[in-house]
Amino acid sequence: MSSYREFHRRSILDREGFWAEESKRIHWHKPFGKVLDYSRPPFAKWFVGGETNLCFNSVDRHLKDRGEQKALVWISTEVDQVKSFSYKDLFNEVNKTAAMMQSLGLGRGDRVIIYMPNMPEAVFAILACARLGAIHSVVFGGFAAASLAARIDDAKPKLMITADGGSRMGKVIPYKPLVDESIRLSKFPPAKVLIFNRGLDPQMPLVDGRDVDWVSLSSKFKDKIVDCAWLESSEPSYILYTSGTTGKPKGVQRDVGGHAVAMAASMTHIYCGGAGDTIFTTSDIGWAVGHSYIIYAPLIAGLTTILYEGVPMRPDAGVWWKIVQDYKVNVMFSAPTAIRVLKKFDPAFLKKYDLSSLKHLFLAGEPLDEPTHAWIAEGLGKPVIDHYWQTETGWPVLTALHGVEKTPIKYGSPSFPAYGYDLKLLRESDASEAGADEKAVVAIEPPLPPGCMSTIWGDDERFVKTYFSTFSKKLVYSTFDWGIRDKDGYYFILGRTDDVINVAGHRLGTREIEEAVNMHPNIAECAVVGVADQLKGQMPLAFAVLKDPAKKTSSQDVMDTVDKQLGAIGRPKAVHFVTLLPKTRSGKTLRRSIAALAEGRDPGDLTTIEDPNALQQIKDCLGIK
Ligand code: PRX
Secondary structure, eight states: OOOHHHHHHHHHHTHHHHHHHHGGGSOOSBOOSEEEEEEETTEEEEEETOEEOHHHHHTGGGHHHHTTSEEEEEEETTTTEEEEEEHHHHHHHHHHHHHHHHHTTOOTTOEEEEEOOSOHHHHHHHHHHHHHTOEEEEOOTTSOHHHHHHHHHHHOOSEEEEESEEEETTEEEEOHHHHHHHHHHOSSOOSEEEEEOOSSOTTOOOOTTTEEEHHHHHGGGTTOOOOOOOEETTSOOEEEEEOOSSSSOEEEEEOSHHHHHHHHHHHHHTTOOOTTOEEEEOSOTTSHHHIIIIIIHHHHTTOEEEEEESOTTSSOTTHHHHHHHHTTOOEEEEOHHHHHHHTTSOGGGGTSSOOTTOOEEEEOSSOOOHHHHHHHHHHHTSOEEEOBOOTTTSSOSEEOOTTTOOOOOOTTOOOEEOTTOEEEEEOTTTOOBOOTTOOEEEEEESSOOTTSOOEETTOHHHHHHHHSOSOTTOOOEEEEEEEEEOTTSOEEEEEESSSEEEETTEEEEHHHHHHHHHTSTTEEEEEEEEEEETTTEEEEEEEEEESOTTSOOOHHHHHHHHHHHTOGGGOOSOEEEESSOOBBTTSOBOHHHHHHHHTTSOOOOOTTBSOHHHHHHHHHHHTOO
């Protein structure tokens, strides 16, 4: 076994040799000619000329050796159901679904929006898209109609796939009325909507000629086999929308070949999972973690993957550990916020079940504070690996690599740069490299490794402008996170450099929430900031100026508007009404100062403020003397 250091060094110094070797982990229908084409920086094309298919690698390839092995186990504590699918079953289901999609006119390059809760049919739909070469865009079920409409208009899907509803804490959440509303709001509505009726919403509305019932259509394609479309490595496989500093979400576009190789490699080197093992990733399929570590990486590497619909403390706070015991889970992946929720319950739950199969627990998505890291690692008696990445990268940027070397874990640190990432900590002022213990911007020297976003869907210019223009002197990818490296080489992430916040592992732009608040008819303008929250990491807090103060407007009215526009995940913790917002003389809202005040910190340099009275109003709202 080589050391982490050597492994990482080789991945940077002999980039092409390193990835050529990793590429052997997947099936290529046609071998690639060139490992990397970097003739148009910062756009990187990996495995040029090679042809492959993500569905073939996730399903067909395993039929020979592990057809009877479980591929997918769906556990729902919401509807009290468990269903298992072997690789053979998965093959049949995915083919049937692909045939249904074909019959609805879908083919290579067409977009499909999937708006479904964690249920097996969502996985079939995703893999069926991959099989046909159609581009899926899964939208998290918590987003409201207007957010969904914005994604429809950007992706222009031919088809939408949904369910009658989801369920949270035993309460049914109807999806279909929201889908109908989003289609009504959109300029580029899909021609067809395919619906899996779970029987959760007896009042589900249907639109004649547009809505198609999954079960009736699938009965026509029982044993149908659909050929895989062999795609060139750089063709798009999927779009996943994520938040940035503007209100308009960015469609992160992923390729096919690079993504498949990155997924397979990470399963071995980072997650220590091999064929026949079982992985339990607690995410929603609508997030990057769900795409990569519920679906693609586990299936490409021949594991059994557990798809969970439910919350961590229902029926009790031992439910996840019981799953680990009952299904002999080897690899588990969750988010710090879930662990902070569990921390409120009896720690005896951590010891109640036989966890001997579990090798590691991985946590990502937001900062993992030291006390929570220590609590869970000591409670479980297992290595808990904090690792850092982004929707854009699709797989870990900073992590311990226990598949390469068992480096010691430091609580609160996601350890070291993963192979393939030429990571730099750059000073904001002049892009020079920061020294040990110096806070700086976490940046990646391009080319980005395989599996990272290839561009923003339909907008190459925005890709370059957003991610590669932070430093005028240097073409580097900015993560928009602050970081620091200690003398031993361990990294620590210190929060975002931009206006993106992280609420219970959900990434949201404060600008997005502001736009939702502004949709209230009596709001003239507002400022939304993220403030520290013990349980959720961060929570949005809104300060709003009313158009007509004589018109009665409650904070609840404003919260309801946010629920409707964006979804409850964006709902502010509180809405305070002020008559003006603190701004600089050039008109920029002083969000950082507001956030500092709300967190009891020094608001910083206020010499540029236009009217100091505005800040006094914020202080009054917060009860600060
Ligand atoms: O700010 C960082 C934070 O989450 C952002 C990425 O969020 P998202 O695109 O939703 O990707 C989630 C995929 C895991 C990052 O820019 N973040 C993610 N992981 C960590 C983290 N912050 C601190 N520590 C982490 N381990």
